Amino acid sequence: MDVTINGQMQEKKTRLSATEKISYGIGDCGANVIVALASSFLTGYYTDTVGVAAAAIGTMMLLCRVFDGITDLIMGALVDKTKSRFGKARPWLLWTAPLMGISLFLIFNVPASLGATGKLIYIYLTYIFQNCIIYTANNLPYNALLSRMTLDVQDRAQTASIRFIMTQVTSLITNVITANLIATVGWRSISAIYGTVACVMCVLCFLGVREHVDAGDDGEVKADNVPLSKALPALLKNKYFYIQALMFMFLYINVVATGSMTYYFCNSVLGNIAFLSWTTVAGTVPAIIVNIAMPWIVQKFGKRKLMITGACIMALGSFIIGAAGSNLPLVVIGLIVKGFGTGPIMSGIFATTADVVDYGEWKTGVRSEGLVNSCTSFGMKVGIGLGSAICTWIIAIGGYVGTAEVQTQAALASIRFGYGYFGAILSLVVLALCIIMNIDKHIGQIQKDLEAKRSMA
Secondary structure (H helix, E strand, O other), X not given: OEEEEOOEEEEOOOOOOHHHHHHHHHHHHHHHHHHHHHHHHHHHHHHHHHOOOHHHHHHHHHHHHHHHHHHHHHHHHHHHHOOOOOOOOHHHHHHHHHHHHHHHHHHOOOOOOOOHHHHHHHHHHHHHHHHHHHHHHHHHHHHHHHHHHOOOHHHHHHHHHHHHHHHHHHHHHHHHHHHHHOOOOOHHHXXXXXXXXXXXXXXXXXXXXXXXXXXXXXXXXXXXXXXHHHHHHHHHOOXXXXXHHHHHHHHHHHHHHHHHHHHHHHHHHOOOOOHHHHHHHHHHHXXXXXXXXXXXXXXXXXXXXXHHHHHHHHHHHHHHHHHHOOOHHHHHHHHHHHHHHXXXXXXXXXXXXXXXXXXXXXHHXXXXXXXXXXXXXXXXXXXXXXXXXXXXXXXXXXXXOOOOOOOOHHHHHHHHHHHOHHHHHHHHHHHHHHHHOOOHHHHHHXXXXXXXXXXXX
C-alpha cells in the first residue's frame, strides 16, 4: 500500500512473509516449552517430589514478583537503548537462548541432599534466576519485536494468531508428553530435553525474522537510542499501558492458577494423573480452531469486540467446570467452552500491545518498544507468579498435604474451587478490562499518521 509525497510513490507498510510469521511463532514456542512445563508441573514438583510445603512455595512466588518488577523496567530500558545491526529486540533472542535451557534445568533439579532450609534457598535462587532475569531478558524483547517487524495492523493480528496457534500446540504436546513421562523418566532428563528444545527454537526465531521498522535498504536497523529520561515520562502519559499491564496480569493469573490446579485436580479429584492429557486437549484444541480464523474475524469485527466475547465465553466455561465437580464428561465440556473463549483473548492481547506502542509514539512522539512491552512482560510474569502462588494458597487453605496418600474432603473442595469457579471470577475481571481497552477507536488514525511520518523521513 503506497502514499504519494511530492509526486513520488512511497511504500507505507512492510508486509511480513509467511516464513517470518512462522519464525516469530517458533520463538514463543521455545519460551512456551518452559512456561507450559513450569505452569502445569512446577508447583506439583515442589510439593510432591521435593516435599516443600505448599504455603511456602506460594509465598516465595509472590515475593519474587517484587524483584520481577525491577528487572522488567531495567530490561525495557535496555531494549530501548540497544543499538545493533540486527535491531533493538531481535539480538536478545540469540543472546539469551542457551540461558533459557540452563535455567529450566536448574529449577527442576533441586538437590535431594539439601535439608529443608537449603532446598528452599535453592528454589528461591533458581526461580529468581529463571523467571526474573533470564525469562525477562528473552520474552520482553520478543514481545517488543512484533511492533518492530511491521506497522500493518492486520499483519500483526495474523502474526499473533499464528503465534498463538503454534504455542498452544506446543503447550498441548508438552503437557501430554510430560504427563505420560512423569512416572517413567526423571525430572532431570525431562528438563534437559525441554531446555535444549527451547534453546534451539529461540535461535531459529532469531534467524528467521527481521526488524523492518527503521531498517535501511541494506537490512541494517538504524533505530535511535531512546534514553530512559525521555522514554519513561512518555510511558507514564500512555493510559493504555496501565490497562494492558492489568489485562496481562489477570489473564495469566487465570491461565496459570487453573493450569497449575490441573495437576492436583487430575491426581486427587479424578484419581488419575493420566487424565491431564484429556483435559489439556479439551482446553487447547478449541482455542487453536478459533485462532485459525482469527485474522479474518478481526478484520471484520475488530480485536476488542472479539476479546470481550472471548472473556464472556471463558467465564461461562469456568463456571461449568466449577459446577461439574468430579464429573469428567462435564468438566471436559466446560474446558471446551473455555477454550473457545481463550483463543480470541490470547491472540488479541499480544497484537494489542503493538497498538499500545504505536499509541505512545502517536501521543508523545517517543517510540518506546522496550518500556511499553515491560507491561507485557511484567503483567505476564506477575500473573504467572501470582497464579502459581494463589494455586498453592488455595490448596493450603483446604489442608492439602503433598505426601499424603488420601486428601481430605476440604482439600478436594479447594482444588475444585481453584480449578473452576476461581477461573470464572478472574474471567469477569478480564472482561471489564477488555471493555475499557478501547484503543481500536484510535488505531486507524494512528496508523495513518505514523505511516505518513515514516514515508517523509
